Amino acid sequence: xxxxxxxxxxxxxxxxxxxxxxxxxxxxxxxxxxxxxxxxxxxxxxxxxxxxxxxxxxxxxxxxxxxxxxxxxxxxxxxxxxxxxxxxxxxxxxxxxxxxxxxxxxxxxxxxxxxxxxxxxxxxxxxxxxxxxxxxxxxxxxxxxxxxxxxxxxxxxxxxxxxxxxxxxxxxxxxxxxxxxxxxxxxxxxxxxxxxxxxxxxxxxxxxxxxxxxxxxxxxxxxxxxxxxxxxxxxxxxxxxxxxxxxxxxxxxxxxxxxxxxxxxxxxxxxxxxxxxxxxxxxxxxxxxxxxxxxxxxxxxxxxxxxxxxxxxxxxxxx
Amino acid sequence: xxxxxxxxxxxxxxxxxxxxxxxxxxxxxxxxxxxxxxxxxxxxxxxxxxxxxxxxxxxxxxxxxxxxxxxxxxxxxxxxxxxxxxxxxxxxxxxxxxxxxxxxxxxxxxxxxxxxxxxxxxxxxxxxxxxxxxxxxxxxxxxxxxxxxxxxxxxxxxxxxxxxxxxxxxxxxxxxxxxxxxxxxxxxxxxxxxxxxxxxxxxxxxxxxxxxxxxxxxxxxxxxxxxxxxxxxxxxxxxxxxxxxxxxxxxxxxxxxxxxxxxxxxxxxxxxxxxxxxxxxxxxxxxxxxxxxxxxxxxxx
Numbered sequence: 044x045x046x047x048x049x050x051x052x053x054x055x056x057x058x059x060x061x062x063x064x065x066x067x068x069x070x071x072x073x074x075x076x077x078x079x080x081x082x083x084x085x086x087x088x089x090x091x092x093x094x095x096x097x098x099x100x101x102x103x104x105x106x107x108x109x110x111x112x113x114x115x116x117x118x119x120x121x122x123x124x125x126x127x128x129x130x131x132x133x134x135x136x137x138x139x140x141x142x143x144x145x146x147x148x149x150x151x152x153x154x155x156x157x158x159x160x161x162x163x164x165x166x167x168x169x170x171x172x173x174x175x176x177x178x179x180x181x182x183x184x185x186x187x188x189x190x191x192x193x194x195x196x197x198x199x200x201x202x203x204x205x206x207x208x209x210x211x212x213x214x215x216x217x218x219x220x221x222x223x224x225x226x227x228x229x230x231x232x233x234x235x236x237x238x239x240x241x242x243x244x245x246x247x248x249x250x251x252x253x254x255x256x257x258x259x260x261x262x263x264x265x266x267x268x269x270x271x272x273x274x275x276x277x278x279x280x281x282x283x284x285x286x287x288x289x290x291x292x293x294x295x296x297x298x299x300x301x302x303x304x305x306x307x308x309x310x311x312x313x314x315x316x317x318x319x320x321x322x323x324x325x326x327x328x329x330x331x332x333x334x335x336x337x338x339x340x341x342x343x344x345x346x347x348x349x350x351x352x353x354x355x356x357x358x359x360x361x362x
Numbered sequence: 363x364x365x366x367x368x369x370x371x372x373x374x375x376x377x378x379x380x381x382x383x384x385x386x387x388x389x390x391x392x393x394x395x396x397x398x399x400x401x402x403x404x405x406x407x408x409x410x411x412x413x414x415x416x417x418x419x420x421x422x423x424x425x426x427x428x429x430x431x432x433x434x435x436x437x438x439x440x441x442x443x444x445x446x447x448x449x450x451x452x453x454x455x456x457x458x459x460x461x462x463x464x465x466x467x468x469x470x471x472x473x474x475x476x477x478x479x480x481x482x483x484x485x486x487x488x489x490x491x492x493x494x495x496x497x498x499x500x501x502x503x504x505x506x507x508x509x510x511x512x513x514x515x516x517x518x519x520x521x522x523x524x525x526x527x528x529x530x531x532x533x534x535x536x537x538x539x540x541x542x543x544x545x546x547x548x549x550x551x552x553x554x555x556x557x558x559x560x561x562x563x564x565x566x567x568x569x570x571x572x573x574x575x576x577x578x579x580x581x582x583x584x585x586x587x588x589x590x591x592x593x594x595x596x597x598x599x600x601x602x603x604x605x606x607x608x609x610x611x612x613x614x615x616x617x618x619x620x621x622x623x624x625x626x627x628x629x630x631x632x633x634x635x636x637x638x639x640x641x642x643x644x645x646x647x648x649x650x651x652x653x654x655x656x657x658x659x660x661x662x663x
Contacts, residue, residue, distance in 0.1 A: 147650075155594070158587050159637045162636045327466035330459055330460075330463025330467075331464055337459070338442065338453070341456070344448075
């Protein structure tokens with residue numbers, strides 16, 4: 044038990060390499076996906092499909108990286124990011140249209156789309172994007188122009204992390220200080236009141252947030268293939284899209300706190316990998332921890348709200 | 363023709379059986395106003411519970427173990443949603459993650475990190491004397507493993523129970539108008555706990571059927587989204603028992619299509635068939651339009 048814990052801590056924070064090449068690298072997709080989930084939930088969109096949106100983002104970015112490798116590096120990297128975001132937004136768009144036009148619960152549709160995305164990547168790495176020898180279920184390795192730049196020499200931390208930090212701060216400022224951000228907050232706080240008292244087009248706002256959420260998740264996919272694997276694989280994500288729900292909830296849906304929360308879960312993923320390697324404890328226990336985190340946050344939020352309500356009633360009765 | 367049709371229909375019933383258990387369980391929770399997204403977790407818990415218990419004490423214990431494991435995991439959800447009144451969607455998602463993670467960790471803990479496939483004997487199909495002789499229908503409907511016969515009894519019994527008994531009325535009242543039900547002397551919290559106990563048992567039975575009547579082993583994530591498909595089936599069945607049973611058959615057919623196409627020797631990528639049931643779900647949900655038949659209290663904590 045102590046061995047396992049020490050291996051976990053060592054793997055997550057034991058050296059500058061552990062921090063800059065393991066923990067923060069794992070935190071990168073969680074940061075982008077955590078933002079995706081946060082923005083969706085803030086607008087009352089229950090997007091459980093970040094996993095699928097990440098996968099199609101990775102497919103699109105890989106197609107661009109392999110097909111346009113004559114482009115200069117900065118252009119190619121930007122094209123990969125745009126392709127990933129666009130693919131993620133389109134994938135989320137299917138669920139958004141189903142919700143808006145056909146009243147299909149997005150919880151169900153996004154989960155179905157996750158399974159379809161898994162089948163799609165399984166076909167891609169054995170079909171159109173398979174490496175030339177047709178032996179392994181993966182794409183060829185990208186040319187070096189398609190590799191996203193590392194941030195620190197000798198470490199694996201890449202551009203995607205910087206993008207994630209920038210987007211988190213940007214998302215926070217947007218929600219806090221702009222009119223359109225205020226509309227999103229109002230819709231999330233109560234759709235009916237926002238429509239009747241605020242004159243807000245709720246359907247349009249949630250539709251837009253659904254696409255934005257998908258774009259961020261797709262960008263996470265592009266960042267994984269461009270900054271970490273340099274090729275398309277089937278098992279690209281060990282369920283980052285589901286961990287992202289815990290990341291967002293632990294951050295209380297505040298984009299600034301998503302940064303800290305993503306780093307915490309990134310450390311856990313990195314530490315768990317080390318723990319499996321050094322102490323033989325299966326890394327799936329991370330999933331258990333993620334689930335327990337969600338449940339604890341849920342219970343704490345609920346109990347906190349109830350005790351505040353009781354205190355308010357007590358004050359009102361005294362007055 | 364019969365040479366293709368009979369295996370296809372047999373596979374349809376075989377695949378539909380666990381789906382129908384899960385969907386009927388979910389339907390009961392939803393009729394009480396609770397949407398249970400942890401069903402996928404209850405199913406995978408049922409899979410592992412069935413494998414472990416049948417390895418210890420045989421197939422009957424296996425089914426009991428699966429049902430028990432499904433109920434145990436669902437109890438966590440019930441605690442959060444009925445007692446603490448937290449958000450149902452998020453609590454359900456967390457319970458699914460908990461189920462998938464716990465079973466994976468336990469399986470590797472119990473049977474080694476290599477995850478070497480551990481087999482358990484499956485229960486053999488039973489041919490009902492006489493009935494199984496009917497052409498086409500006989501071998502498809504009446505040459506099935508025991509759980510399928512259990513399902514044939516469960517569907518009419520559940521339909522009758524919900525429609526005709528006092529307890530069934532209490533269930534529907536809780537789902538349609540919890541406050542009015544409470545005013546009439548029904549305790550909504552107790553109704554929901556009882557409903558979720560049944561749902562957990564059915565989720566566990568779905569997992570046990572998968573392991574003990576079909577696959578004969580456990581693998582991580584073997585529930586493969588059946589819990590979520592079952593939730594979609596309830597919507598497609600418009601929250602009625604017979605509708606849910608019919609929609610389960612439809613999905614059994616969608617999964618069984620892969621065998622048919624394989625037999626036909628079509629050179630299409632197999633991922634097309636893997637994705638087919640999920641695509642079908644989306645299409646059918648879109649065609650259904652609106653949720654007018656949904657219990658009014660569904661999702662309210």
